[in-house]
Amino acid sequence: MVMDYMLSEEEQMIVETARTIALEKMKPLREYYDEKEEFPWDIVKEFAKADLFATYIPEEYGGFGKGVMGLVLVVEELCKVDGAISLSLAATALGAFPILIAGNEEQKKKYLPDIALGKKIAAFGLTESGAGSDATGMTTTAIKDGDYYILNGAKCFITNGGDAETYTIFAKTNHSRGARGISCFILEKGDIGFSFGKKEKKMGIKASSTRELIFNNCKIHRCRLLGREGQGLMIAQTTLDNSRPGVAAQALGIATGALNEAVNYARKRVQFGQPIASFQAIQHMLAEMATEIEAARALLYASARMIDSGKVKRTSKESAMAKLFCSEVAMKVTINAVQIFGGYGYTKEYPVEKMMRDAKITTLYEGTSQIQKNEIALNLIKEYVTKSKL
């Protein structure tokens, strides 16, 4: 039974459509992609045909205008079946948010409709080898040269890197200004001086490509600048406020998928003459998993609704809470799912070992759990400071 979260009729259609695609198109191929580590283009086409790329994009740019909640519902539903293939869609949203947040009308009209149609996928380039949690430590530069900017440097761990057509890239336009010296640009695959480095071999999310992006005197016109010079870090932070619920949804989906597998297995697996689901030890594990998942869902949906309401300027705390809680729950639930399966859970015969590997990334990217806590604490204390002044 699913609790009632007052989804609108259209939101329910989003869930149904994503579920059908997940079960009919993704499920038969999830082991294949995990093993081959190929980019799942044939499934990306199915997402596109079903309009799943369009949920969060405003109607004027070819989407359905269903906001962060629209994205969360698609990602959660897909990730119940596979948390890696779905990342092609979730990371496209991450790459598209800077354009949605800071793009001018011309930029939005040029890039968003193709993303909504799933014709082009996107990627977000902030992280560098020496600048992870501390984004301000980046060394990629964009030096102004008349009407152009010349980019030099490298980004690493870029999801959809090499497979995406549209990239939102952060680089320093003014070294002396520190955090205010970072700007955001749109890059296109094929721009001269923009190339791809090595593809990472990873523990999980193997169906998702993670590559290095290299800029070698890459010259782009100033019409590619998003917002104004120096607004980059603000754009990145606002993007993460919007996209972290997407990671939370991925985590929640994986956790829900693992719980489904664990309950079904516990009902069938017989030891000591009875199904292991009849043992209290297993029952209590399942009860905790189910309760934590439901709590995670309630927190995530509430955060997504808050973002979409547009009533508050920044939702860093709420986004971080949803991402922190959902990803930690996903890790705990998938570990327990493997535990319930026993030795079988450790083999590739069953999907729970993959779910556990896939879940781990959600506590790491778009800010580790520790960074989420920093974000929550910082905003919490700020709120109290503001209150005490009143």
Added chain:
Amino acid sequence: MNIIVCIKQVPSVTNVQIDPKTGRLKRDGVESVINPFDEYAIEEGVRIREKVGGKVIVITMGPPQAESALREALSRGADEAFLISDRTFGGADTLATSYTLSSAIKFIGNYDIIICGKQASDGNTAQVGPGVAEMLNIPHVAYVRKIELLSDKSIRVERIMEDGYDLIESPFPTLLTVVKEINNPRIPSLRSKMFSKKAFIRILDAATIGVDAKKIGLNGSPTQVMKIFTPPQRNCGEKFSGDAKDIAVALVRRLSELGIV
């Protein structure tokens, strides 16, 4: 190219329950869906429209709740839908249903191809499609597994037979009933689902389509269900065993007895 697809809303179960007293299908408390064979009919209609243009009109005869089947058909790519619904249509057998559907099709008019599923998963008669064609006095081909458009006036189809298939050409307008081998129905997209929820569905009642009251509903249904039974299973062929040489000899002997070799 204007295509009319006839669909039926059926109970969503594979083992249909039958009321032993009346011999009728039990429909209470069972979820309703589009007859699975009709999904192939809708998909084929939509594919033809995608190739040559025109529109796909989907129709069904049934109670008001059959509207949900029409919306589902719209989400699968149909352009327009009509619900043929009137209390007086109730209790129709295949003859009365064929008459009512053909009257509605005459009312809608301007069609080139009518496509139906080969049969409905509840009644399994496979009579309504051909019945409609007879009443409209147009050609029909049943059990079609492939459709090829020859021109804007005619069509060539493959009809599945037990021992192969027939290649048949037909002028327009024509009626085809299709089998599941014909295509792989698409998953409705989000956009088409949203369109289908908002689409206007016109209701055609008895007065609108101008039917003869004696030929509709229970009054127009001469069929009496005497008994319902499961037909005996057919033999699945003969099996020869032994060593290879004996099998070969036995097989050739049997085939020559049958006049095949």
